[in-house]
Amino acid sequence: MKIGIDRIGFATTNKYLDLDELANARGVDPNKFKIGIGQNKMAVADMTEDIVTLAINSTLEYLDDVDLAKLGLLIVGTESGIDQSKSASLFVKEALNLPNEIRTFEVKEACFGATAGLMMARDYVRAHPNHTAIVIGSDIARYGLNTSGEVTQGAGAVSMFIAQEPKIIAFEEGHASYSEDINDFWRPNNFKTALVDGKYSTEIYLKFFQKTFDAYLNQNKLTADDFTAITYHLPFTKMGLKANRLAVAEASEDSKARLEENFEYSTKYGREVGNLYTGSLYLSFLSLLENAGANLQAGKRIGFFSYGSGAMGEFFAGELVSGYEQYLNKELHQQMLSERTKLSVAEYENVFTETLKDLPEDIELSSDVTAGKYYFAGQNGFARNYKIKK
Template identity: 50%
Template sequence: MQIGIDQLAFYTPKTYLDLVDLAHARGEEPDKYRIGIGQSEQAVIPVTQDAVTLAANAAVRVVDDTNRDKIAMVLFGTESGIDNSKSAAIYLKRLLKLPDNIRAVEIKQACYGATAGVQFAHDYVRLHPDKQVLVIGADIARYGLKTPGEVTQGGGAVALTISAEPKLLNLDDATAFRSEDIMDFWRPLYRTEALVDGRFSENVYVDFFKAVWQDYQQQTKLTIGDFTAFAFHLPFTKMGLKGLRAILPEASEDQQKQLMTNFEASRQYNRQVGNLYTGSLYLSLRSLFDNADLKPRQRIGLFSYGSGAEGEFFSGTISDAFDVQASRRWFTDFFRSRQRLTMTQYERLFSQQLPDHDVLLDLSHDDARFVLTGIKHDQRQYLDRGE
């Protein structure tokens, strides 16, 4: 019996910033951003969207009347939680009208949270093959205006269903993981923006990737020659390229070309969206599926990394039922419909923060199905426009 990713959807608001505009405004050469870090655009998240609404807008594309009653768990990976106690998954469960007899929990370990959810879901479905698990990675990446990390901001959500006999990717049982207490990136409770030791974090990322890749090879006896492509956690796409280059010498010349071609396919969407934190790896996987020339039964390697730090390498083979046409059309339509912000609009939108008191928000500039309407009696108020 195969267990793996059956469906994989994405959502982010249509407002975005072109990084050429950001470079000019900050006195930088555009190629520093486009080539140096591998980004061209970034999503800008309005105050009417949070981790819950982002997740709901992604999840409605993978949850409907055909599988709603099959979902046994909601595992919500995020480092942008909205409450110190109540799980974002509970809010999502209600918005999606999921049954009451399910588990709904939030998982936190920086950008690694969604991968923990995928692995927990894999084990659960193996014991309960008639059930599915909804896994979410939803975040808003904020470093602040005119900061070194500004160019690696972004946000959005991925929603995956894990099931038996999946339509996208059959996950292999073998996995290699590593954790260490490292201060390369952190988000104190009293701050709305993250803190990061950028160069140190890049080095830890590559070191963790090499360590778990070697561990995986020792476990499985597989080599780089057994892989058609690799998908990486991409806080910015140049980071994944550094990881891939660390192992490329293990491949033949022809395979190196294939792996580089497929890496370019895997970072196409991330270049245009920016940093998703927990969702970054899975947007990269979606981009690989949609933009590379893949065939059933080819093996894909996946590297997940969460600062602080946790890393994991795992793999899967493409399902015989693999079909990407609908996803390709969705992304084509989405990118065509986006609204490019001016620097003034971007800075104003970025600076709008939810207050710590009751408020009613202006929804006129947010056309999403699920929106945050405000706060009432210290409770976030959500609206489903599809009802």
């Protein structure tokens, strides 16, 4: 039985910041951000955009194609939870009018959460062949103004519909995992922004990639030459680039050129929105699918490296399904990115500061998000409300 991604949706915020302007405001050479980090723009979430709205909007993209009677599982992977007890998935379920009979919950392990959800969904569909699942990686990455991690912030969600005989990619059996208790990145309960040791985190990321990649190759008697592309968790482009250099170190010249070219295609969306935490790997995959064109053919193997600080790493792979191109929404995604509102650095700082404030027990919010999109409309008695923009 083949199981994999049947549909995929993507949503980001209504606003962005140009990183050239941030560099100038911080007294930094813009090339440090554009080349040294590998980022061009950064999605900025205002008070009315959170992981729930992003998760809903990314799933709406394909929901009309889903037979809800067969849907049995909904998982949201996130490290930007909006409640210490209630899962974000319940808000998503309510807004999308999904069946009450489905099993739904939230998963947390830093940026690995969506992959944990994906593996559970794959096992669920295997055990329940007549059922399907939705897995969403939704996050808002915040490190703080004038911090070392500021340039690697971002926001967005990637939603995946998991089914047997999938239309986009069928996962291969097996995976390679590796974990250690490491303090490279964390956010204590009383912190609204993350703490990170950037250099150490990059070292651990590369260590975990090498361990899981080598283990996967050994398990399956493969080499780097057997992959058409490898997609990576991309909190920022340069981190994935370093891992890809390790991957191609012993590849043939033709394979090296192919993997390097396809890596660049996989970074195009991430360069425009920044860090999605749990959604970053799957945005990398979507970017590859929608930008590589003739470089990707049905039947070819795509690798996935997932990493979550703290730390958890996993490598797995899948085979592209014939006709996958017709189930993508490239024009919609490009339109979404092009129609965002550009913020000045001062406006970004004001929006960022506003989002860190504690909300009162009762408040009503209005939003400038695009019509037809969901937004956080405030709360009553600390219970959160979500509405669709008319």
